[in-house]
Amino acid sequence: MEKYAARLFCDDEGERKGLARMIFMRADDPRLPQIGRINREINSETGGYFFYGWDVVRRYSSEEIDSAGLFRLIVTRSAYFEPAGEDCGTLYDDGPACDVCLAGAKQVGPLYLDISRIPKSKDIAKTIGGEIVVSQRLVDIFTEHVVTGAAFRPVRQRKMKNLRPNGWYQLAVRPPEAEIVPPTRVGLDPFDDDPEGKYRCPQGDTIGLNLLSEVTIGVGSQYKADVIATRQFVGRRAGVLRPEKVILVSPRVRRLFENSRLKGCRFEIAHVEPIMKTD
Structure with a gap:
C-alpha cells in the first residue's frame, strides 16, 4: 500500500497506482526478506497489509531452457476473465x-461462458474459476502436430x-496424473509458507494456497504425454473459485507456443525428482 511504502522504498521507486504502488524487485535484493516482517508488523499494528498482490517472474538462460525436460504452463494475468462458468450456467457435481x-x-456437461468476455487477443485464457479455454488456432496447431494428453471440448x-461453433474450446487434460513432491514450495505468499497449514488439506488433495517455487514431480510421473496435469490441487474453494491442478507440458509444446506465437501464457521450468541410486 502506498501509505506504507516509505517504510522500505524510496519515494521515486516503482509506479504509483492509486492507493497502491507497483514495485519490481530482483530476487537478490537485500530488502526482499524485510517485506514479510514489515507486513506482519503493519498487520499487527493496524490490521492492514504492506502489500496486497504479488507475482514471481522467473527468467532463464537459453542453456537452461534447452536442457529442461518439462515446463509448467501458466496463464498470464492479462488472459484471465469473468464471469466464471458456474455464473453462466455450467454445472458441477460436488459429490x-x-x-x-x-x-x-x-464438471457436469458442457462449459457455458459469456463468449464476448474471452480476451480475443489470446489463444489461451482462463476464467476466475479456473476453467481454461483455447482458440481454434491453438486446437488446429495441436492437432497438426499430434500433441498428446490434451482434449478439447466445445x-x-x-x-x-x-451448440454453435464460436472458435473456443475448453482444455481438458487426459490421465495419468503427475505427483507433486518436495522440494516444491507452497504457501500464502513468498514470505509466508503457511506453517499452520490453513490451506493444506490433511488428505493431501490441496497442497497449499499458492505455488512459491518451481514444481517438482515424482520420478514415477515421467509420462510420455505432451500435456499432463497434477493429482494435487493448489488454491482454495470460495464462491466460484476452486482449487486447480497444475498443468505441465513437454519442451515440444513450449516450442510450439513460441514458434507459432500463441498468446496468453508463459512457462516456468519444472523438474522431475532425481532417481535415487542404491548400492
Whole structure:
C-alpha cells in the first residue's frame, strides 16, 4: 500500500497506482526478506497489509531452457476473465470432491461462458474459476502436430442450449496424473509458507494456497504425454473459485507456443525428482 511504502522504498521507486504502488524487485535484493516482517508488523499494528498482490517472474538462460525436460504452463494475468462458468450456467457435481478442502468437483456437461468476455487477443485464457479455454488456432496447431494428453471440448454461449461453433474450446487434460513432491514450495505468499497449514488439506488433495517455487514431480510421473496435469490441487474453494491442478507440458509444446506465437501464457521450468541410486 502506498501509505506504507516509505517504510522500505524510496519515494521515486516503482509506479504509483492509486492507493497502491507497483514495485519490481530482483530476487537478490537485500530488502526482499524485510517485506514479510514489515507486513506482519503493519498487520499487527493496524490490521492492514504492506502489500496486497504479488507475482514471481522467473527468467532463464537459453542453456537452461534447452536442457529442461518439462515446463509448467501458466496463464498470464492479462488472459484471465469473468464471469466464471458456474455464473453462466455450467454445472458441477460436488459429490466426488474432497470432504475437507472441497477440491475435485466434477464438471457436469458442457462449459457455458459469456463468449464476448474471452480476451480475443489470446489463444489461451482462463476464467476466475479456473476453467481454461483455447482458440481454434491453438486446437488446429495441436492437432497438426499430434500433441498428446490434451482434449478439447466445445464451449457454449451462456443461455444457449444449442451448440454453435464460436472458435473456443475448453482444455481438458487426459490421465495419468503427475505427483507433486518436495522440494516444491507452497504457501500464502513468498514470505509466508503457511506453517499452520490453513490451506493444506490433511488428505493431501490441496497442497497449499499458492505455488512459491518451481514444481517438482515424482520420478514415477515421467509420462510420455505432451500435456499432463497434477493429482494435487493448489488454491482454495470460495464462491466460484476452486482449487486447480497444475498443468505441465513437454519442451515440444513450449516450442510450439513460441514458434507459432500463441498468446496468453508463459512457462516456468519444472523438474522431475532425481532417481535415487542404491548400492
